[in-house]
Amino acid sequence: MDDSSVAKRLVKAVIADFPDHAEGTRPIHTIGIGVKGTFVASEVARSYCIAEHFQGQPVDVTVRFSNGSGSPARHDGWSDVRGMATRFHLKKGQSTDLIAMTLGEFFVRTVDEFFEFTKDAQQTIVAREKPWRKFLDMLQLKPPMPDPPPGKTKSGDAGTLVYANRHRFSQLGVFQAASIGAPVSYVRASYHAVHTFFVTGADGVRRPVRFSWQPVAGVLTTDPKLPPVDNYLKEELAERLKKWPARMMLMMTIGEAGDVLDDPTQHWPARRVRVVMGTLTLTEVPEGDEQVALGERISFNPMLLTDGIEPSGDPILRARKDAYEASSEMRKGAPCPFSRS
Ligand code: HEM
Numbered sequence: 001m002d003d004s005s006v007a008k009r010l011v012k013a014v015i016a017d018f019p020d021h022a023e024g025t026r027p028i029h030t031i032g033i034g035v036k037g038t039f040v041a042s043e044v045a046r047s048y049c050i051a052e053h054f055q056g057q058p059v060d061v062t063v064r065f066s067n068g069s070g071s072p073a074r075h076d077g078w079s080d081v082r083g084m085a086t087r088f089h090l091k092k093g094q095s096t097d098l099i100a101m102t103l104g105e106f107f108v109r110t111v112d113e114f115f116e117f118t119k120d121a122q123q124t125i126v127a128r129e130k131p132w133r134k135f136l137d138m139l140q141l142k143p144p145m146p147d148p149p150p151g152k153t154k155s156g157d158a159g160t161l162v163y164a165n166r167h168r169f170s171q172l173g174v175f176q177a178a179s180i181g182a183p184v185s186y187v188r189a190s191y192h193a194v195h196t197f198f199v200t201g202a203d204g205v206r207r208p209v210r211f212s213w214q215p216v217a218g219v220l221t222t223d224p225k226l227p228p229v230d231n232y233l234k235e236e237l238a239e240r241l242k243k244w245p246a247r248m249m250l251m252m253t254i255g256e257a258g259d260v261l262d263d264p265t266q267h268w269p270a271r272r273v274r275v276v277m278g279t280l281t282l283t284e285v286p287e288g289d290e291q292v293a294l295g296e297r298i299s300f301n302p303m304l305l306t307d308g309i310e311p312s313g314d315p316i317l318r319a320r321k322d323a324y325e326a327s328s329e330m331r332k333g334a335p336c337p338f339s340r341s
Pocket residue numbers: 010011014025026027028029032064065066082083084085099100101106111114192193194264298299300316319320323324327328331333
């Protein structure tokens with residue numbers, strides 16, 4: 001892939017937002033943990049989607065949970081987006097991925113907007129906003145700047161808020177991100193795949209859908225009044241799974257006429273049919289080389305789909321295919337799934 005390709009420029013734009021980016025690591029969602037489990041589709045899933053993993057037989061799954069930041073420093077307790085990338089291992093060595101994060105909506109609609117957004121999100125020195133400034137913001141109906149966590153000296157948050165104040169479409173994602181908090185566990189957060197996909201059912205009907213994962217244990221964030229802890233999420237998950245498996249439900253929301261299909265910044269109205277597509281049971285945090293393979297080297301791709309699931313025309317979803325491949329090449333990760341099939 002040539003250096004001036006859009007894909008490489010996208011990866012470099014992400015890297016520019018994290019000055020302490022470490023070569024050989026992901027430019028974003030850098031800190032993560034690989035987990036093993038099994039997915040079993042619900043009874044109704046197969047009538048909505050003919051994909052192999054929705055037919056009801058248990059499917060082996062690899063999940064990588066991550067912190068959203070591109071910094072290699074571990075700050076589990078910071079208020080930030082988290083990621084859940086899932087690989088369903090299908091028959092005949094095939095696989096399909098579903099990449100989700102804790103925001104329901106993304107910040108931008110197009111590649112050009114992404115470049116502008118990442119430029120605005122470059123880190124600047126942060127200080128606690130003065131009370132009078134917060135008051136002034138509120139008078140102007142602007143959300144006040146969130147306070148940086150103790151010890152945090154640089155942030156891109158201010159720039160993203162400036163971007164959101166200029167671009168209405170960005171506000172849902174940016175404002176949610178600004179106040180999202182830190183989960184008490186990777187399996188106590190809900191994760192959204194954000195984009196629209198089309199699924200084909202057993203009756204041949206093709207439907208626009210959005211996927212999300214809901215934790216069976218419920219959503220819970222840490223107490224923002226307590227000082228943030230830097231390192232607890234990996235150990236919490238490993239210890240939890242030694243005692244009992246953790247479960248996540250895969251939900252599929254079905255779009256209706258008039259719903260936006262190609263824009264990941266836009267929410268669908270609340271009154272939509274939601275189907276439980278299946279349950280993921282997470283059983284083990286592997287250690288040693290297997291953890292390196294599943295937690296670090298693995299390369300996911302949101303466009304690695306399978307028969308029965310198609311991408312929408314969403315330009316962000318489309319652009320991610322090559323960007324993730326370029327990133328995997330740049331960090332010398334496991335070969336991108338497309339090069340293997
Ligand atoms: C144009 C928009 C986007 C760009 C350029 C981008 C770029 C990237 C890159 C380069 C990586 C690292 C890939 C690797 O090295 O394997 C990554 C990881 C990730 N991204 Fe995105 N991303 C975009 C949008 C999104 C959206 C909309 C979501 C929401 C679901 C998302 C969620 C994630 C997650 C969860 C990971 C970690 C995956 C893992 O654990 O391997 N990204 N992104």
